[in-house]
Amino acid sequence: MTRTEWGDEVRVLARAVDQTGDVLDHVHRDALEQPTPCGEWDLATLVDHVVDGPRRFLAMMRGEEVDWSAPPPHVAEEWGPAFRVAGDDLVHAWHEQSGDAAVSADWQTAELAVHTWDVARTIGYPLDRLDPEVAERGLAFLRENLTEDRRGPAFGPEREAPEAAGPYERIAAYSGRAID
Numbered sequence: 001m002t003r004t005e006w007g008d009e010v011r012v013l014a015r016a017v018d019q020t021g022d023v024l025d026h027v028h029r030d031a032l033e034q035p036t037p038c039g040e041w042d043l044a045t046l047v048d049h050v051v052d053g054p055r056r057f058l059a060m061m062r063g064e065e066v067d068w069s070a071p072p073p074h075v076a077e078e079w080g081p082a083f084r085v086a087g088d089d090l091v092h093a094w095h096e097q098s099g100d101a102a103v104s105a106d107w108q109t110a111e112l113a114v115h116t117w118d119v120a121r122t123i124g125y126p127l128d129r130l131d132p133e134v135a136e137r138g139l140a141f142l143r144e145n146l147t148e149d150r151r152g153p154a155f156g157p158e159r160e161a162p163e164a165a166g167p168y169e170r171i172a173a174y175s176g177r178a179i180d
Contacts, residue, residue: 003063010094016113020024020112023125025082031122034085037114037121037178043119046118049072049115050116051082052084054090061093061101111142112138113137114138115140142175146175156175159177161173
């Protein structure tokens with residue numbers, strides 16, 4: 001995909017980064033041991049994964065091999081600001097990208113949308129305050145690229161979302177999260 005083709009992808013990714021930072025600002029230290037919709041991960045593990053995500057995405061953009069199963073560095077506080085620094089670096093890298101991109105910004109948006117829902121659900125952040133276009137674009141990417149044989153341990157089998165489900169519930173259910 002060339003630079004002219006990924007303009008909208010990067011615009012939505014930038015909004016996903018802003019939104020994820022905003023949700024991470026609402027994480028409190030006393031909630032870090034709470035279970036999350038992410039399998040065996042507690043909130044501390046999930047937040048560490050989210051905060052480290054942009055750094056890993058940048059490595060992928062440079063063509064480096066990334067081990068998503070490796071534990072990320074632990075972040076003890078200031079999750080929103082720590083994420084925003086890395087997220088801003090990621091968005092900046094997209095603006096500097098010339099020629100074909102090695103990865104899709106929509107894939108990065110999908111990852112952020114799912115994990116933003118995970119964190120929001122865990123801490124009670126209102127889902128109606130989340131940007132629906134981020135989840136809709138992420139879900140479109142997942143529906144096109146996340147086949148049953150590519151789900152691996154990160155994405156469980158698709159679950160059914162209620163007919164009245166919003167975009168974040170739909171992307172969460174598609175990613176294998178229990179949304180009830």
